[in-house]
Structure formats: structure tokens, C-alpha cells
Amino acid sequence: MQHRIVQNELKFRWLLIIALVITSLFSLLVYSNVYTIVQNTVSSPINFFTRSALGKSPRLHPMIKIYALDDVSVDFLNRSDMTITEWANVLQGMAESGPSVIYVDKLFSAPQGDGYKHFNETIKAINIPIVSAAYVTETPIHGKSPIALDQALFSLHKAVDRGRFSILEESDEDLEWLTVRPASLYGPHRNIAPALNNLGHAIYHGQGLVEPLIRVRDDKVIPHMSFIGRNKYYLDKGAIYINQQKVPLNREGKILANLVNIDELRGRTFSFKSSIARARRGMSFDSVIKPGQIVVILPAMYTGNTDMVPTPIGYIPGGYVMASLINSAVTGRWLQHIEYEFFYVLGLTLTGIGLGTLTIPILWFAFWISGILGIAGAGILSFSYLEMIFPWEVYTACFFTASLWTFIWNRQIRERTARDDSIKRKERHDAAQAVQESLIPDARDIASIEYSAYYKAAEVTGGDWYGIYQSQDSQRIFLFIGDVTGHGFSSALLTATVAGCIKSTLGEVDENKLSAEESLQLVARRTNQVIYKTGAKAKHLMTMALACIDLQDRSLFYMNAGHRPLFLIRKGAVTTLLQGGSVLGFLEDFFSDVKRYPLQKDDLIFFFTDGLTENEGPNGEILSNRKLKKALKGHNDVYDVVKDLQSMSAGIWQDQEPLDDCTYFAIKILDFTNELDKAPHPEAS
Known part of the structure; x- marks a missing residue:
């Protein structure tokens, strides 16, 4: 409920911003040469022709x-x-x-x-x-x-x-x-x-x-x-x-x-x-x-x-x-x-936005067309009967734009909400999805990022897991994705143990105010010990990618424990973030280097497990790394990334049952604590 309230507040703020933007643009248009040309070649002839047809010419x-x-x-x-x-x-x-x-x-x-x-x-x-x-x-x-x-x-x-x-x-x-x-x-x-x-x-x-x-x-x-x-x-x-x-x-x-x-x-x-x-x-x-x-x-x-x-x-x-x-x-x-065009534009913009919130398309379309004809008609009739030059072409375009944009935007929001609700309903009825949801912290309230994720278990319970956590001072965001070897109940049990270990360790990180590099190394060592002691009996190991976004440093700190590399998407270009490291639980002691990558606002970071690129379709076809990288190119929206990959993978796998769990998510950097100079792009692999 609280999340919906926050969403509605954000939606209301965005609508106000859009109203001011549209009002400003169309108010400026009234003073531009574009309006003069439109008035001379379109609206004035219509005004005079209609007035003559009505017999109201002087x-x-x-x-x-x-x-x-x-x-x-x-x-x-x-x-x-x-x-x-x-x-x-x-x-x-x-x-x-x-x-x-x-x-x-x-x-x-x-x-x-x-x-x-x-x-x-x-x-x-x-x-x-x-x-x-x-x-x-x-x-x-x-x-x-x-x-x-x-x-x-x-x-x-x-x-x-x-x-x-x-x-x-x-x-x-x-x-x-x-x-x-x-x-x-x-x-x-x-x-x-x-x-x-x-x-x-x-x-x-x-x-x-x-x-x-x-x-x-x-x-x-x-x-x-x-x-x-x-x-x-x-x-x-x-x-x-x-x-x-x-x-x-x-x-x-x-x-x-x-x-x-x-x-x-x-x-x-x-x-x-x-x-x-x-x-x-x-x-x-x-x-x-x-x-x-x-x-x-x-x-x-x-x-x-x-x-x-x-x-x-x-x-x-x-x-x-x-x-x-x-x-x-x-x-x-x-x-x-007519004077004071700004107030007319503002009023029509708000009216158009209000109309655009209607949820029934046919009802919205009827009012939309009626509004357009009504505004244009009022302007033309004002000219014919009152001899007033009413810039109805600008007001009509303002109402047209505000209403259409709001309707499309609201429709996208409703569709996205319906899609998310459908996924949640499915997860509530699927034991594997329910387990995974209980292990993954809710990161939607982290204001500096936007993320979207996908998970599908190969059996009733799975061994894939990812986590997103924010430090107590809100200056660092920890990102993890892991894959326990095999799947089933024992894999899910080890996944739950690892999730608890990481959450507990991050509390210690906050308490001791460790750096990003020290934090990742501590999490990796503690997780390795848990898997080495707990998973050895069931012969389970775990690959994992561990990352930390430092908002103050505008950097991504990243270490890899035998997992698939991350992809950084910046302005549509895709860079592979390579980093070596051994699998967790293979040896009693674990150590891997932490690498730093500078970040920029609107960067996307893509995490995934090998199920995305190794599950096969009916004829043995797979979503290869080359196809995956090509599919990520040009994206700047996390929801589009996940949506497009779902569509692409579904087209490849069709009705074939997956052999491995499949998990992936995309993170978008929305803002940083400090507005520093733009960071250079890391070298592409």
C-alpha cells in the first residue's frame, strides 16, 4: 500500500512537471514565427471562410x-x-x-x-x-x-x-x-x-x-x-x-x-x-x-x-x-x-492531462475528439460572432498533446503494473518463486537506482539467487547474483543460507564502516566459508558476482567468483566487465581482486546466470553470448531490457522445459550523491 502511495505521489509530480513543460512550450509558440506562419496560412483562412459561410462578415x-x-x-x-x-x-x-x-x-x-x-x-x-x-x-x-x-x-x-x-x-x-x-x-x-x-x-x-x-x-x-x-x-x-x-x-x-x-x-x-x-x-x-x-x-x-x-x-x-x-x-x-494566452494554455493543458487519466479508451477518445473540436469551434465561432482573434490552433494542439501523452503514459503504467501484478500472482502460486522472493530484499525504495529482474526455476525449487542491498548511510548499494550447482530442494536450502549470511555480513560492514573493497572481500570470505562447510556434504558449489555501487565515488567495485561477467550499457554501447576468481566453496580460503569501474548517470549494469545462455530450444538453439550482447545494445531502460530478453528467450526456448534455473536483472543509475565530472568509459572487451 505504501509503495502504491509513493507511486501515486511520483505520478502526480510527473504530471505537474509535464503540465508546466507543455504550458511553457506552447506559450512560447504563441510568440514564435511558427505560430505566425500557421496563423497566416491555416487558421486565418479558416476563420474568414467560416465567418463568410455563416454570413457574419462585416x-x-x-x-x-x-x-x-x-x-x-x-x-x-x-x-x-x-x-x-x-x-x-x-x-x-x-x-x-x-x-x-x-x-x-x-x-x-x-x-x-x-x-x-x-x-x-x-x-x-x-x-x-x-x-x-x-x-x-x-x-x-x-x-x-x-x-x-x-x-x-x-x-x-x-x-x-x-x-x-x-x-x-x-x-x-x-x-x-x-x-x-x-x-x-x-x-x-x-x-x-x-x-x-x-x-x-x-x-x-x-x-x-x-x-x-x-x-x-x-x-x-x-x-x-x-x-x-x-x-x-x-x-x-x-x-x-x-x-x-x-x-x-x-x-x-x-x-x-x-x-x-x-x-x-x-x-x-x-x-x-x-x-x-x-x-x-x-x-x-x-x-x-x-x-x-x-x-x-x-x-x-x-x-x-x-x-x-x-x-x-x-x-x-x-x-x-x-x-x-x-x-x-x-x-x-x-x-x-485575446490576451494572457499563458493562462488559457495552462488551463487546457491541465484539462487535457485530467482527461488523459481516463482508463476506458473509447470514453477517452470520445472526450478527446470532442475537446479538440470544441476548442477549435470555440475559436472559430469567437472570430465569426465576436470578431475576436482566438489562437485556437495553439490551444487545440496544447490540449491534443497533453491529453494524448497522458493517456499513452498512463496506459503504459497500467500495462506495466498489470504485468508486475501478474508476475507476483504467478510467484505466489509457484513455490520456487515464493522462496526466491523471501530471500531477495526489496530494492524499489532505493532512490538512486531503477531495476528490473526475471527469475525462473528449472524445478519446483531452484539454486539461483540475487540480492540488492543499500548501506545504512544510503551511499552504497550492494549487488549480488549467484548460482548454486544443481537445483532442487538442497540447492534452494543452500541459497537461503547464503542469503542470510550475506545480509548478516552487510550489517557488520555498516557497523565497522568498511570500504567498498573491504566489504566485498569480507562478504566473499564469509560466503565461501558457509558454502565450504554446509554445501560440501551435498557436493554443492556456488558461482557469484559481487558488486558495490559507491554513490559518492561514482564507481562500481566488482569481484567475480567463477560467475558470468557483467555487462555495462552506457549510451547504448555494451562493455563486458571481465574479472577472474575461483568458485565459492571449492577451497577453504577464498581471495579475489576487486576491480573498480567509473560510473556515469543513466548507466545500466546487467547481471545474469548461465541458464539464460545455456538453456536450449526444441532444436538445440541457444541465446548465445553474442546474441545477448547484441540484444542489450542500444537499451537505456531496465524494463525494456528484461522485457525484450523475455520475448527473445521465449522465442528460442518455446515450450521446451528449462534444464537450468534462469535469473537476470538490470540496474540503472538514476542519480549520484555528488555531481562530479563524467567518468571515462571503461575499455570494451
Whole structure:
């Protein structure tokens, strides 16, 4: 019962550690480029597609009117653009109808015609903002002069000094998303630049991402087109506001455009042909443009010249992204970002781990699938109905991993427990196994090692024996494996006598504080005397391998009394530990050298008796030393060692009755008392 309590406590601690590891990994993932790629290529398209299918995409505000220079317009003009005079006349005619602002998604860097004076006079006389596009680049354009940034529009002082604080009070931490990237601004041709002084950048980063501001100097920013004109923006404590509403930004300081349904954008886009015709005829725009409307003109919408950009809803004209941003500024509908992802990840990790403890596979699978679909569905529906960007792909992966790992881990533990219980039940009904269990001390509470063993007697009682003991100061672990010649009741009786002798001698070792080498030599001498006096009458001898793990010295002290050598498994490589010595009980006096081998953490030491390599199958085949060594190669888990050898030996022996007892066990070094430098690997035999 106590052992089970300890096991449960260890299991609980491991689950907590795993929860923290998974939580940390997935929390970091939210801040990584991997998440950005997954979000842009997988989750965002799913979010937008589902929202569109549910009919929850934002509608274009009735006050926004879009005109496009399309194929019909180009055919009407018989050229790809209007002259500068035509542009002046169209803009003047539209402005007379009283819109609040006119956005022209055009640089005007190469105007056609020579009506510059007319254009400048006409545009300057218009009393509403005419917003046009500008281009920001870090590489100067040869032969073209950049636009001077002396307008108040580009002043960061103007952006932050809104009766709240000045630029000198705005901390670097508050504006860390608005980093300085030295660049130049290019826009309208120099002959018409004086008339077009409402400039905003039209830089697009793909996948629906736009920078609201580009900071090109410490005190100079270039706002996006959609942030000027009718709209008013300002900065406050590191956040950006437009029309008194906070604009959510991602961690890179960009906006994910709340894209209007593409079908509605197309349906609400009017050909520029009628506007050109009205201006030529001097007709009023009052019937098509209402006072206060926002006019958006997209001059590059004809075949072969449309700027198609990648977005979560597919490739669309870049002007539609700008129109969606203007729509958000008017309606206040921005995509919100969920914060404090760590706590969501931790909660879902613990939920997944708790679910993974279910013992019924079909029940676990049903809840597991339901949880995955529920988390993903909640994230997608939150986007569709609440316009919240919920990183459901990370949360789903977190829940998926935690639950699956815990279920598999628990299943392995249950299988291992069931296997151990089955072995114990078999031993309780088998006299030989019961005798051996009574002779072998329980080493499961030795924290520095992990071990697994196998024993099978050739008859009802056997002569194989192994023992694992820990010194009183817990700094040394004594390991023994022995094989009495023959088997049967007399062999088992001698085995029991030897076990008692060794246990008694180890008590004397603790009392006298003998060294590891002295301890092994004393045990060997006392055991030899017992076997020489007791076993001689029944003509029994005993081979034995005696070892001591000194945790402070990080060493294995080893002596051999005619027994099979030990194998040291380090990082998958197998080394034979050879050491000579006479059989116990053959002579009255016994002496053998003790050899020291340096140890490392996670080393495995394998002990076995000759029954493992000498018992034959139906056709005389055996598990040879070469096959045994090859089977041990690459292992680092004691349970796997024993399990694999059981499977291999069973395949060789099949139903053949064993002629000799078979015992083997593996010890793994889990920890040492002192963390010293790594020991060198002993030379392989």
C-alpha cells in the first residue's frame, strides 16, 4: 500500500512537471514565427471562410461609396488613365456634392497631360480632404526627390500631444511596437504635389496585415491612408486610437484587416465611367453622391493592372483591403486579440492531462475528439460572432498533446503494473518463486537506482539467487547474483543460507564502516566459508558476482567468483566487465581482486546466470553470448531490457522445459550523491 502511495505521489509530480513543460512550450509558440506562419496560412483562412459561410462578415457601411477605373472605364477613355485635367474635373464635381472625404488609391507620380496649373487651382479650392497614396521605401529612388516631412500630418508630436502628454513623455517601452525604420516618402509629381498634401502610405504586408503607422524618424510617422482625411487618430500610452476607438494591434504592431465580404465589395463597386462622363458634361453628382459620404476611388481595377494581393480570403484587389480598413474606422469594428494566452494554455493543458487519466479508451477518445473540436469551434465561432482573434490552433494542439501523452503514459503504467501484478500472482502460486522472493530484499525504495529482474526455476525449487542491498548511510548499494550447482530442494536450502549470511555480513560492514573493497572481500570470505562447510556434504558449489555501487565515488567495485561477467550499457554501447576468481566453496580460503569501474548517470549494469545462455530450444538453439550482447545494445531502460530478453528467450526456448534455473536483472543509475565530472568509459572487451 505504501509503495502504491509513493507511486501515486511520483505520478502526480510527473504530471505537474509535464503540465508546466507543455504550458511553457506552447506559450512560447504563441510568440514564435511558427505560430505566425500557421496563423497566416491555416487558421486565418479558416476563420474568414467560416465567418463568410455563416454570413457574419462585416457589411460595407452605407456611407462608403467605391468607384473603380475598370475595363468599361478604360474602353470609354480609350486609354489606361485620365489626364490631370480630367482628374481635377472629376474630383471637383464629386466634391461639390458634399462628401466628407475622397480617397484616391493612386500615387499621381506620373500624371498625364499638362494641366498642372488647372489641377493645383482646382484641388486647392476643394474644401474637403482629398487623400492620395504615397510610397515609403528604405532605398532612395534614383532621379526622384522624396517628399519633405515638414507637414503636421507626419508629426509624431501631433499624434501623441492630444492634451495628454508630449512626445518627450512617451516612453520607449510604450512605443516599442512603433520602431524607427529610416525611410523616404515618395508620392505625387512635383508639379502637383502642393495640391495633394493629404498623403498616407499604402504599404501592404500580405495576409490582411497593414501597418497603421510607419515611423521613419524619431519624431516623424507616415500614417496609412485610411487613418487620415475624415478619420482622426492619436497615440495614448502606447496604444493607437482612431475616432476615439482603440485599434487592436498584433505583436508586430500591425492590424489584421477586418475584411468586408468580397461579394459585397464587388457589388458595391461602381464603374468610374459614369463619373468621367458626368465631369465631361458638367453634370452634377448630387444624385449619386450624398452629403457626408466617403468616396473611395480605385484607379487600377482594369484587366492586367489590378494589384491582386494575398489575404485570408484569397487574392483580392489591394484597394479592397484599404476599403475594409476605412470601413472599420467608420463602424468601429476591429478584430480584437485575446490576451494572457499563458493562462488559457495552462488551463487546457491541465484539462487535457485530467482527461488523459481516463482508463476506458473509447470514453477517452470520445472526450478527446470532442475537446479538440470544441476548442477549435470555440475559436472559430469567437472570430465569426465576436470578431475576436482566438489562437485556437495553439490551444487545440496544447490540449491534443497533453491529453494524448497522458493517456499513452498512463496506459503504459497500467500495462506495466498489470504485468508486475501478474508476475507476483504467478510467484505466489509457484513455490520456487515464493522462496526466491523471501530471500531477495526489496530494492524499489532505493532512490538512486531503477531495476528490473526475471527469475525462473528449472524445478519446483531452484539454486539461483540475487540480492540488492543499500548501506545504512544510503551511499552504497550492494549487488549480488549467484548460482548454486544443481537445483532442487538442497540447492534452494543452500541459497537461503547464503542469503542470510550475506545480509548478516552487510550489517557488520555498516557497523565497522568498511570500504567498498573491504566489504566485498569480507562478504566473499564469509560466503565461501558457509558454502565450504554446509554445501560440501551435498557436493554443492556456488558461482557469484559481487558488486558495490559507491554513490559518492561514482564507481562500481566488482569481484567475480567463477560467475558470468557483467555487462555495462552506457549510451547504448555494451562493455563486458571481465574479472577472474575461483568458485565459492571449492577451497577453504577464498581471495579475489576487486576491480573498480567509473560510473556515469543513466548507466545500466546487467547481471545474469548461465541458464539464460545455456538453456536450449526444441532444436538445440541457444541465446548465445553474442546474441545477448547484441540484444542489450542500444537499451537505456531496465524494463525494456528484461522485457525484450523475455520475448527473445521465449522465442528460442518455446515450450521446451528449462534444464537450468534462469535469473537476470538490470540496474540503472538514476542519480549520484555528488555531481562530479563524467567518468571515462571503461575499455570494451
